[in-house]
Amino acid sequence: MTRTLLSLLLVFLLVSCAGNKTPKHELRGAWIATVVNIDWPKNGDDDLEKKKQDFLEILDFYESLNFNAAVVQVRTAGDAFYPTEMAPWSAYLTGTQGEASEPYHDLLEWMINTTHERGMEFHAWMNPYRATFNLDTAALAPTHDFNKHPEWMIKYGKKYYYDPALPEVQDHLTAITNELVDNYNIDAIHFDDYFYPYKIKGEVFQDSARYTAEHLPGQSLGDWRRANVDSLISKLHHGIKSRKPWVQFGISPFGVWRNKSQDPRGSDTKAGQTNYDDLYADPMSWLRNGWIDYLAPQIYWTLNHPLASHKTILNWWDENTENVNLYVGNGAYRAMSDKDPDWQKEDQLLKQVKLARKAEQVNGNIYFSAKSLMSGKDEVVSLLKEAYKYKALTPALPSSGQPPVVQEVKRTVGAGTNGSIELNITTSSPVKEIVIYNLDKVQPNKMNKAKHIKTIVPIFAQKREVQLSVPVTENGSLIFSVTDRFGNESELQNISL
Incomplete structure (x- = not known):
């Protein structure tokens, strides 16, 4: 050789x-x-x-x-x-x-x-x-x-x-x-x-x-x-x-x-x-x-x-x-x-x-x-x-409290263009990012692998209610989580689109 x-x-x-x-x-x-x-x-x-x-x-x-x-x-x-x-x-x-x-x-x-x-x-x-x-x-x-x-x-x-x-x-x-x-x-x-x-x-x-x-x-x-x-x-x-x-x-x-x-x-x-x-x-x-x-x-x-x-x-x-x-x-x-x-x-x-x-x-x-x-x-x-072929989240601050909770998700009536819809997401803590996964259903064991992150939507704001525009997927669902300003991540959410 x-x-x-x-x-x-x-x-x-x-x-x-x-x-x-x-x-x-x-x-x-x-x-x-x-x-x-x-x-x-x-x-x-x-x-x-x-x-x-x-x-x-x-x-x-x-x-x-x-x-x-x-x-x-x-x-x-x-x-x-x-x-x-x-x-x-x-x-x-x-x-x-x-x-x-x-x-x-x-x-x-x-x-x-x-x-x-x-x-x-x-x-x-x-x-x-x-x-x-x-x-x-x-x-x-x-x-x-x-x-x-x-x-x-x-x-x-x-x-x-x-x-x-x-x-x-x-x-x-x-x-x-x-x-x-x-x-x-x-x-x-x-x-x-x-x-x-x-x-x-x-x-x-x-x-x-x-x-x-x-x-x-x-x-x-x-x-x-x-x-x-x-x-x-x-x-x-x-x-x-x-x-x-x-x-x-x-x-x-x-x-x-x-x-x-x-x-x-x-x-x-x-x-x-x-x-x-x-x-x-x-x-x-x-x-x-x-x-x-x-x-x-x-x-x-x-x-x-x-x-x-x-x-x-x-x-x-x-x-x-x-x-x-x-x-x-x-x-x-x-x-x-x-x-x-x-x-x-x-x-x-x-x-x-x-x-x-x-x-x-x-x-x-x-x-x-x-x-x-x-x-x-x-x-x-x-x-x-x-x-670095896959996206990654920054580590959470040590001892930074409980993960955020997604309290409500609403579809904005009449909103959305070009095959997308608008969602209003309310959480327990100010939002840093929305993490969207390339999963068909909630699978917590796969949530911990970087390769399953599809995209990360930046927010970086001191507000608990955010609006998100997402494309309508083939399987009609959206698997996502939210992170708070400390970097803590919520449980996976499955929203029907």
């Missing part, structure tokens, strides 16, 4: 295996990075229509892969991608920090609605502590916190950071988050891996005086810093849940909590920096306290990397995560381009998906970043497309 034929056979087997085990509930997300215009918009000076078209191009691509979540960066460095009195307009959106685009348009509201129309959740991605992306402070707007509150800033390397120890900073960041939750129909607040900054050799983060004055007896500098981060995470959790309890709070930490050489509870890795010891972020504390709804550790290495094996790290998180949804952050940008020879293999990402699906606690993946799969990686995309 030739080498080419063997390769084709291997790819076929990998695809077949991944496709046959498609979970019905699986988060499939893409990070859409806006800082320095990584993914979108391509240029802050682009006109409104180009920005919209470029965003739609991203959504169209991931909709074709049956993705169900977009993680969109709406705050990069003390700025905002939406109108607010607490931060200036981002230069990455408008071209000049602090200046609104002309003509004025709330692009965030449009992006959320457009994302929802495609059946995708919208996760608002925020960077809390990074205040500037460089030292060009002359380019900052007068309304930037660097100018309004210089006492909040600490210079480190080539950036300025908010001082995580200041209660005023914590309250300010909480207020920003609360405003976003109040004003927009988002599905999640999302933080990435930037807490205290990644360490730079020869640089010192200048907070020793505050530590000396404020730390508890016997509290180390590291413990004090981690307590500062914990304080913010706790405040954000309570702010979000007191407003809209269905809005998720998710964090995507650096891939390694601690190395085993630092802590016997850590992973068998040799990461140069870790969450706990260098970024002063402790996801284990957030889990213990119930402050987050999901974790998405960034496991950007190959499966058998000698220092930080993707397999080893994923298994560690799988064994140490409970009471939240666990997703894997995948480094799609490295596929077919990184110098690691395993990244040069077109099936590396597919193997990572397969590994995630085998893990007991893992229920989804998020890929960094959006543009990385959109050109020049057709072989990789083809494998993922087959792995």
